[in-house]
Amino acid sequence: MxxxxxxxxxxxxxHTTAPERDGVGASAPRPDGVLKVRGDFAFSSDLWHEDxxxxxxxxxxxxRARILAVDITEAVALPGVHAVLTHEDIxxxxxxxxxxxxxxxxxxxxxxxxxxPIAIVAADHPETARRAAARIAVTYDxxxxxxxxxxxxxxxxxxxxxxxxxYKARADGxxxxxxxxxxxxxxxxxxxxxxxxxxxxDYEVGMQDQAFLGPESGLAVPxxxxxxxxxxxxxxxxxxQRQMCPVLxxxxxxxxxxLAGVGGAFGGREDISxxxxxxxxxxxxxxxxxxxxxxxxxxxxxxxxxxxxxxYEHGATRDGKLVYVEARMSLDGGAYASxxxxxxxxxxxxxxxxxxxPNVAVDAAAYYTNNPPCxxxxxxxxxQACFAYESQxxxxxxxxxxxxxxxxxxxxxxxxxxxxxxxxVDAPAPVAELLRRVRDMPLPPTGTDSPDLRELPGGVSNTxxxxxxxxxxxxxxGIKNAGFSEGFDEYSTARVRLEVIxxxxxxxxxxxxxxxxxxxxxxxxxxxxTELGVGRVTVQPADTRVGSAxxxxxxxxxYVTGGAVKTACEAVRAAVFEIGMRRYGWSxxxxxxxxLAAGKVVAPDGAVVADLAELLGGEAVEETRVxxxxxxxxxxxxxxxxxxxxxxTFCAHRAVVDVDTELGLVxxxxxxxxxxxxxxxxxxxxxxxxxxxxxxxxGLAVMEEIVVxxxxxxxxxxxxxxxxxxxxxxxxxxxxxxxxxxxxxxGLRGAxxxxxxxxxxxxxxxxxxxxxxxxxxxxxxxxxxxxx
Amino acid sequence: xxxxFTVNGRRTEADDxxxxxxxxxxxxxxVGLPGSKNACEQGECGSCTIYLDGEAVCACLVAAxxxxxxxIRTVEGLADGARLxxxxxxxxxxxxxxxxxxxPGLIVQAHALLARQSRPSEAEIRxxxxxxxxxxxxxxxxxxxxxxxxxxxAGGASDEGRVG
Numbered sequence: 001m002x003x004x005x006x007x008x009x010x011x012x013x014x015h016t017t018a019p020e021r022d023g024v025g026a027s028a029p030r031p032d033g034v035l036k037v038r039g040d041f042a043f044s045s046d047l048w049h050e051d052x053x054x055x056x057x058x059x060x061x062x063x064r065a066r067i068l069a070v071d072i073t074e075a076v077a078l079p080g081v082h083a084v085l086t087h088e089d090i091x092x093x094x095x096x097x098x099x100x101x102x103x104x105x106x107x108x109x110x111x112x113x114x115x116x117p118i119a120i121v122a123a124d125h126p127e128t129a130r131r132a133a134a135r136i137a138v139t140y141d142x143x144x145x146x147x148x149x150x151x152x153x154x155x156x157x158x159x160x161x162x163x164x165x166x167y168k169a170r171a172d173g174x175x176x177x178x179x180x181x182x183x184x185x186x187x188x189x190x191x192x193x194x195x196x197x198x199x200x201x202d203y204e205v206g207m208q209d210q211a212f213l214g215p216e217s218g219l220a221v222p223x224x225x226x227x228x229x230x231x232x233x234x235x236x237x238x239x240x241q242r243q244m245c246p247v248l249x250x251x252x253x254x255x256x257x258x259l260a261g262v263g264g265a266f267g268g269r270e271d272i273s274x275x276x277x278x279x280x281x282x283x284x285x286x287x288x289x290x291x292x293x294x295x296x297x298x299x300x301x302x303x304x305x306x307x308x309x310x311x312y313e314h315g316a317t318r319d320g321k322l323v324y325v326e327a328r329m330s331l332d333g334g335a336y337a338s339x340x341x342x343x344x345x346x347x348x349x350x351x352x353x354x355x356x357x358p359n360v361a362v363d364a365a366a367y368y369t370n371n372p373p374c375x376x377x378x379x380x381x382x383x384q385a386c387f388a389y390e391s392q393x394x395x396x397x398x399x400x401x402x403x404x405x406x407x408x409x410x411x412x413x414x415x416x417x418x419x420x421x422x423x424x425v426d427a428p429a430p431v432a433e434l435l436r437r438v439r440d441m442p443l444p445p446t447g448t449d450s451p452d453l454r455e456l457p458g459g460v461s462n463t464x465x466x467x468x469x470x471x472x473x474x475x476x477x478g479i480k481n482a483g484f485s486e487g488f489d490e491y492s493t494a495r496v497r498l499e500v501i502x503x504x505x506x507x508x509x510x511x512x513x514x515x516x517x518x519x520x521x522x523x524x525x526x527x528x529x530t531e532l533g534v535g536r537v538t539v540q541p542a543d544t545r546v547g548s549a550x551x552x553x554x555x556x557x558x559y560v561t562g563g564a565v566k567t568a569c570e571a572v573r574a575a576v577f578e579i580g581m582r583r584y585g586w587s588x589x590x591x592x593x594x595x596l597a598a599g600k601v602v603a604p605d606g607a608v609v610a611d612l613a614e615l616l617g618g619e620a621v622e623e624t625r626v627x628x629x630x631x632x633x634x635x636x637x638x639x640x641x642x643x644x645x646x647x648x649t650f651c652a653h654r655a656v657v658d659v660d661t662e663l664g665l666v667x668x669x670x671x672x673x674x675x676x677x678x679x680x681x682x683x684x685x686x687x688x689x690x691x692x693x694x695x696x697x698x699g700l701a702v703m704e705e706i707v708v709x710x711x712x713x714x715x716x717x718x719x720x721x722x723x724x725x726x727x728x729x730x731x732x733x734x735x736x737x738x739x740x741x742x743x744x745x746x747g748l749r750g751a752x753x754x755x756x757x758x759x760x761x762x763x764x765x766x767x768x769x770x771x772x773x774x775x776x777x778x779x780x781x782x783x784x785x786x787x788x
Numbered sequence: 789x790x791x792x793f794t795v796n797g798r799r800t801e802a803d804d805x806x807x808x809x810x811x812x813x814x815x816x817x818x819v820g821l822p823g824s825k826n827a828c829e830q831g832e833c834g835s836c837t838i839y840l841d842g843e844a845v846c847a848c849l850v851a852a853x854x855x856x857x858x859x860i861r862t863v864e865g866l867a868d869g870a871r872l873x874x875x876x877x878x879x880x881x882x883x884x885x886x887x888x889x890x891x892p893g894l895i896v897q898a899h900a901l902l903a904r905q906s907r908p909s910e911a912e913i914r915x916x917x918x919x920x921x922x923x924x925x926x927x928x929x930x931x932x933x934x935x936x937x938x939x940x941x942a943g944g945a946s947d948e949g950r951v952g
Contacts, residue, residue, distance in 0.1 A: 029880060036888030037876040037895060039823020039863035043888075046822035127808060213827040213835060213889040213923050263827070263889030264923050295828040454911040517887025517924050684883035688925055692886065695926030718832035718921065726927040727918045 020597065023530035024746060027684035030522050031539060032261075032515070043261035044233035045217035049288035052219070053082055055274070055281045056129035056291070058119040058136050059300055060111035063335075063370040063711030065140040067109050067118070074135035075121060080128040082285045084136065086119045090280065092249035098239060098271055098375070100176075100337040102168040105247050105276050111140075112161055112335035113372050114712045115300030122281040122289050145370035145711035146174070149309065149330040152367035161335060161368035169337050169368070176333045176366040177341035179348035181640025183420040184359035187313070187326040191359045195315025195323040199395040203312070203388040204777040206705035207332075208305040208696075210377050211723045214263015216273040216301045217292040220282035227254025228279045233262040235269045235514050238548035247276050248283065252544070255279070259542040265516035266696070267376030268302040270553055271338050299716035303338045303375030304706055306331040306366065308347070308384035312392045320402050322411045324359035325352045325392075329384065331374070333366040338375030340366035345486050345635060346381030349421050349644055353389040354431045354479035355411040360420040362640065370711045376553060378696060379756040382480045387778055390476040390761035394768065404765075405439045405475050408432075413479075422641040425648060427749075428739035430676050434652035435477050437674040437735045444656055444670045444731075446471060457658055457665035459727060468662040471669070474655045474765025478757030482555040482750025483629055483646035490556070491628045493547030494524075494564035498532055498572050499620035505599055505612045507532050507569075510540040513549035513561040518752060519685035520557045524565050526681060531569035533596030533612065547626065555649060555750025558681055563745040564627035571623035577601075579615055630743060647741060651675035651754035653694065653762035656730075659770040664782030666702050666767055668728070671759060674735040678749035683736070690734045690755045697759025699724045702767075705779050793855045795819065796865030802852070811855045812836045812847035815862060823863040823892050827921070834920030837893035837900075838862045844900035846919075863892035866899060875899045878937035879930075886924035894920045898934050907938055 022028035035041035072084040087094055087106040094108060095101045107118045119136050123129035144158075151158045152174035160167075161174055169176045185191050192198070218232035227250055234240050237257040245255050262269070274291040281289040293301050313326040329347050333340035348364035377383075397404035412431035418424055447469070453460050457469060484490040495510040507528040515521045525537040542549070549561045577591040580601065586594075586609075593604045601610040633642040656669040673690050680686045696704075703722040707714040715721045740747025760778055768775050771785055791802045791814060802818040812829065815838070816822045825835035829848045836847040839861035847862075866873040872880070875898050885891050894917060901908055901916040908916065913934050922930060 027883065030885060032888070033880045033885050034872070036885050036891050037863075037872065037879050038867055039821075039892040041888055042822075043825070045826055046816070048817070048820075048822075125806065127806060211923055212887070213825070213833060213921065214887065215826065262887060263825075264887040266923070292826065295830070452911050454915060460915070517889075519886070684929075688883060688886055688929060691926030691928040692924045693926075696923075717830065718828045719830065723921060723923060724926075725918045725921060726914050726930065729927045731931075732926060732928050 020529040020533060021535060022526060024526050024681050026526065027682055028522050028526050030519060031525060032521060041261050043214050043263050044231065045215060045292045047219040047231055047260060047290060049219060049221060052288045052290050053122040053124060053285060054126040054129045055120055055122050055278055055289045056126065056133050057117045057277060057297065058133040060107065060114065060116045060118055062111060062140055062142050063114040063145040064143045065111050066143065067107060067111065068139040068141055070119065071137040072119065074137065075132040078128065078132045078135060080124040081121060081132045082287065083122040083281055084119060084132065085280055085284060089284065090247060093246035096243040096247055096272060096276065097337055098339055099341055100168050102162060103336040113370055115372065120277045120281055122285050147369060147371065147711045149332050149367040149369065152369050161370060170341060174368040176337050176368055177344045178365040179344050179635060179640060180638060181348050181360060181362040181420050183422065187324050187359055187361040191324045192315055196318040197396065197399050198313060198315045199392060199399055200313045201392055201395060202776060203310040203391055205308040205384045205387055206779055207307045207708060208377060208700050208704050209299065209706050209721060210266035210268030210302065211721065212264030212266055212268055215293040215295060215298045218260060218274060218278055219288060219290045220278035221288040222282045222286055225254060227256065228282055229256045229258065230275060230279055231258050231260040232275055233260055233269060235265050235516060235553055236551035237512050237514065237542065237544050239551060240272055240275050241544055243272055244276050244279060248279055257544045259514055262514060262516040265552065266378045267380065267553060270376040270551060271303050273301045295718055296716045299713060303373045305377035306333060306343055306374040306384065310384065310388040312388050314392045314396050316396055316400065320400050320407045320410050322355060322357045325357050327351045327362045329364040331366040332369055332371055334369055334371045334373035336373040338373050340375065343381040346481065347385050348640060349635060350382045350479055350481065351385045352420055353386065354413045354429065354477055354650055356413050356417040357420065362420065371708050372713060378693060378753050379480065380554065382478065383757050383760065386478040386757040387761050390758065391776065394765050405435050408435050408477060421635060421644055423643050423645060427647065427741040427743060429648065429650060430737055430739055431477055431650055433737065434650055434674040434676065435475065438475065438652045438654040438672050441654065441672050441733055457660040457667040458663065463663055463665065464660050469658050469660050470770040472657050472659060472766040472770030474762045474769055476758040476761035476765060477650065477652040478754060480555065480649050480754045480757055481645035481647065482559060482649050484554055484556065485632055485644045485646065486634045487632050490550040490560065491626045492549040492561040492564040493624065493626050494561065494568040495546050495622065495624040496528060496565065496568040496572050497620055497622040498576065498616065500613045500616050503613060504536060505534045505616060506536045506538065507534050508538045508540060509565055510546050511549045511561050511564065512542050512544060512546050513557050514542060514552040516552050518689065519682060520552065520561065522685060523558050523562055523681050527562055527565045528569055531566055532573060533598055555752040558748055559744055559750055560627060560629060562681065564625060566745050567627045568623050568625040571625055572621050575621045575623060576615060579619065580610060647744060647749060649749050649754040651758050653758040655762040655766040657763065657766040657770060659767055659785065661771055661785065664785030668698055668730045668763055670730045671698060672733040673755055674737065675754055676737040676739055676749060677751040678741045678744060679738050679747045680736060681746065681748055686736060686751050687734055689751045691732050693753060693755030694732055694759040695724050695729050697756050698729065698763055700778055701760045701763035701780060703779055789853065791852050791856055793858050793860055795821065795860040796862060805852050807853060809852045810848050811850040811852050814852045815847060821862050821864055825889050825892055827889060834897060835890050835893040837896040837920065839896065844897055863896055866895065873899065874940050875902065875937045878933045878940065882929050882933035882936050884925060884929040884933035890920060890922040894922065894930060898937065902938055902941055906942055
């Protein structure tokens, strides 16, 4: 086992011998659950304030245009309107961005994508605000948009999305970021010659939307000190604050954020949406301002998953050992950088999947275009790669006349394998075991002679009674990193207080970690119960009064904020034992063996040494700790070599589909998954993550795509952008493995994303098995199956 | 305009209602009942599902004026004081709640299903809930919750406790 380099947290299982009820490992109930089922949980769109105004946004109908004039006269004149602001009204910096500050808060003299904000309005009723926005007269000089990475690469013909003089990204031309990876001998003619079999393929992934149900929304309340309090649904309050302060011209102590209820996120709330706009309006009018996007505006108000074009070549020996993989990926980053650079890093470093391959050459790049900005979505670059490499593995298996699971197992990484970045996989990597588990699960029964319509493709549309329906089975596996990569310092902070309330020891946990539905608040309480041996834990509302927790992204919060809570609890425990040393003369040696369990201080033999409430007496013990996972490194620009990722996570899927081959309709019959999570801190929550990710992958496989034509979004509604309903989503059998990662708190592995990768290629593989069609693009649509 | 209706057993008046407002807006913004959610406001997602004269409908598709004189029951009106409705309890126990934005609508819809059909089949549950989108759970635990609520309503309450 590799040496533990984790700072702050020892390796191993919970310290207490007697597990606390609802501690680590239990399916503890959500602390917000009762409020949520009663309808009493306050989401960001539910907030209300005396004298509150409503804000709205005027957005560009054109993807690329010069703005010749903006006339707000008619809008301001409308009764009930309190403010109409353009970029000229911004007191501070006019640009923001998560990694690269290239995005204007409100358009300045030009627009670069369909839906770019130009002006904001505050009025006494949302309809008044909308009508006022419609009265703002904008004169455009409309320009032909840059609509694809291909056009973007040809700057001589199409020009620049951002003029070279204003260019802020890392690369040049229209390239946001490029990452190459070369390992072994790369992919040369000599290497190619060593392969008996070669398969090549071009793949395409459409633009997927996070489609969280709670629309972007929040309430900004101006404060007497000249600052502003923002109640907001976001994934990372401190990153919002960092971007907002320069724009508002205020220091951090005057831009205070409190997390409101978050109705899902999936990456779509990493970037700022209405945060700055609401604060600008509130500070300008001196009144609280609420902004709630409609679903249509939501489609324009957040970044999407990068559409991708991928070209792969796999070479293997006759007995199915991979000799080389070459991959080229173009990602459409849209008009602004968002997290495109990090997405490229992920796509490149995970480009060949969870396979050990001696020779690799990868070239991945994201381009600026005039399409909608793309950034974070669950899976973050690894989803696009997984569809391509798993499609390739199926092709290779077919070419070799080999079982596709067997081929994958023969090449699967394991602990000790090297990734193409040179990083050694230094934790368990049960890739082959996951594949075998899904393969060996019992198959769902095949159709009967008189099937229920609702179980057939087309459902109650009554399009078939079984005729023309063919069943297919497909497999896929994927690899996703957990945590931010490439040297990013993404610590988390936890403050933990232990005190006696009504005779009982109570722990209070305070972090800025965004609860977005995943159950982070549950997990924080579980860790405090286990570490401090108390039954009662209160998790305080997340806000910026405590240090950053980093983002609720990248499958990282249970690891990093969980690590912070654990570390802070350990400090609290040490402080409690110090009370015993002071009061009772406990020796250092004695204290080293003590634990807290069930409200008692307990010796290694289980004997109760002291009652925790008595020991604390009137004292409150409070400790704040920062937790960092082990450091990572940037990838070398030329070779892509580097210890870039904190942790790897793995999931495998088996999909069973029925396809109506005449109409091109697909019914996913079952979607089985196996995932390793190191240790299930909360088994019910882990299952929820695997189910949810699998369903989103199914959506990308067969229905979800933002249709962009001439750089315009054509389907910004739930009528036209389809996400899986309960009828589209099959039963999902899940097998969870727990091979502990020695570097992580409790040995846990980030659980949030891996299932969103392999689900898509498994479903498509099953459709290929049913139809014999190549299907190189997702989502697969009926016309791809019927050829019409 | 003024709109008068009964909501969760209480006679309620909303004043200064603009004719273009939906019942959902009036409930959420004028009478302090934001439990019904606003995920799409065009009848696609079901997160605003309420009972209107005993019928489960999307509140976003009902014009405020259409609610005049009618009887409304929202998610806030399902529990009996501190005692949750069995459907609410089953959603908790089955682990069917993640972000919770779809939860109120799904609970009202499942409540309506079980009111008309005490032991729905698998296919009937899926059909009944097909107008309610959930983005977090993949619906697996929602199916468990509805089955659990149906079992408990049918008297098989011995399996009380958490699933998963």
